[in-house]
Amino acid sequence: MAIVSAFLLPGNPLPALHPDTDPWQQLVEAYQEVGEAIRTARPDVLMIYSTQWYAVLDQLWQARAEIEGIHVDEQWHDYGDLPFRLRTDTALAADCVARANAAGIKSKGVDYDGFPIDTGTIVATGFIDPEAKIPTLIAACNLYHDFAKTEALGAVAREAVLAGDKRAVVLAVGGLSSNYIDHVIDLTDDHIAKSEDDAANRRFLAAIRNADQDGLRKAALDYAASTGTDMGMKHIAWILGTCATIQGADVKAYGPIYGAGAAVVEFRLG
Amino acid sequence: MADGKIVAGFVAPHPPHLVYSDNPPQNEPRSEGGWEPLRWAYERARKSLDELKPDVLLVHSPHWQTKVGHHFLGVPRLEGKSVDPIFPNLFRYSFGLDVDVDLAEACCEEAKVEGLTTRMMRNPRFRVDYGTITTLHMMRPQWDIPVVGISANNSPYYLTLDEGVDEMERLGVATRRAIEKSGKRAVLLCSNTFSHWHFQEEPDIPEDMSKEHPQSYEGYKWDMRMIELMRQGKLREVMRLFPEWVEAAFAEVKSGAFPWMLAAMDYPDIPAELHGYGTVIGTGNAVMEWRLDA
DSSP, X not given: OEEEEEEEEOXXXXXXXXXXXXXXXXXXXXXHHHHHHHHHHOOSEEEXXXXXXXXXXXXXXXXXXXXXXXXXXXSSGGGOOEEEEEEBOXXXXXXHHHHHHHTTOOEEEEXXXXXXXXXXXXXXXXXXXTTOOSOEEEEEEETTOOXXXXXXXXXXXXXXXXXXXXXXXXXXXXXXXXXXXXXXXXXXXXOOSOHHHHHHHHHHHHHTTTOOHHHHHHXXXXXXXXXXXXXXXXXXXXXXXXXXXXXXXXXEEEEEETTEEEEEEEEEEO | OOOOEEEEEEEOOOOHHHHHHHOOTTBSSOOOOOOHHHXXXXXXXXXXXXXXXXXXXXXXXXXXXXXXXXXXXXXXXXXXXXXXXSOTTTOEEEEEEEBOHHHHHHHHHHHHHTTOOEEEEOOTTOOOOHHHHHHHHHHOTTOOSOEEEEEEEOHHHHSOHHHHHHHHHHHHHHHHHHHHHHTOEEEEEEOOOSSOOOOSSOOSSTTOGGGOSXXXXXXXXXXXXXXXXXXXXXXXXXXXHHHHHHHHHOOGGGGSHHHHHHHHTTOOOSOOEEEEEEEETTEEEEEEEEEOOO
């Protein structure tokens, strides 16, 4: 049927672990607002791409029907645990594996007890669907796929969703500028690590407000070339591939998470 | 207590394929073997480690990546099942390790004195990374020697390489000082691959050795050049060429374990023992030893 909506969402766990910390409240409120809107829309599936699930050999797709546990982030372990619960649309995942292989992107599903779901996916689903009522389709971020190949990967997932006559929400889970503050700070003093990062983030967010498909692609590539960004903004390539009809974006929140840039953005679809 | 010492340092790379091909009872998947020369290299290293009779193993792993500070395992006992997020088909390993928390805290404090940002990892539900586990399994599958686990702060990636190496060298100096004060016999384990150019698709049978070879000839030549210098005891020359090696071979030594270990050993001018070299999915892996104490 359709891609219902699409979002850029932060994957850093600190706002989820400390939602009342002043610099992160705006991000948390925007995340909560998006979560409520998505739950109200009752999509059939959440199409997730997180920059924190790395793949290096082959493209990986989550294929485990149900996964739950308690996650501890490798960096932010002293800020608390992240309980999680996920359900996978296994038929859709299998279809994506088959279609991706047919498209020349060697792929496989992962279906293993104890598989370490990445922090970004856990943070996003924790805000959006904490009770795991909506099945997910989760694709790994292959470190060796460039922006174009990631967009092609998104297009494969889009074809599978449309072929299955499903209503899907797209979640691109990742950050903006990727420079962290490299020393211990009082969390209330959080700020973007470098002023040039802040300027680049703001230019990017301004550029995408009225950008169409080509405009968003250009803005993301220009931005990634201008400063250190999270995974070269390949999560935006996932948005482009899955949605195919971008007409602009509404920036709901922007701010720092321990110096790195983060934003909650809803994309307008044609 | 005093007179602690580093008795040896090993380059002990962590491809999970080596555990997979070894078929230990702790690992769920079964293999038909593969990568034998590298596993035999580890067999020699294990024998050597046995002779050294260390009180503690310190391992620095590129797969515990931290963005803010250098972190140290700080829970006395950590157990669980470690599933490799990249190679879950090969590595689903039930582990249990004892941490030398006293020494970890001492390393952490000494690193602070060196001006580094540090943090102790106190969360008992923490999932130990597969790099740490693979290196420790291959070096000491009995798991009967306490461990200090150290994260790879990504300073070599977000700072300049020189600045990142400087951080790792200061971490090494701090580690040495903490060991000396501890009175313990310590072995250092540098858990990284050399040339890190690798294939991007997995063979249908992962252990099909007819598919295994260096992914990059350039990377292979650099590895051989650097190993030969190490065998000659020319570590200062190794470090002079380090930036070129990192660049040309995409060498994983960039992640910090290698300069950490060499600095902790104070760049000894003794020849390294090469226990063996082999490729895993095209990457270059050497098992090497610097024995400081006979």
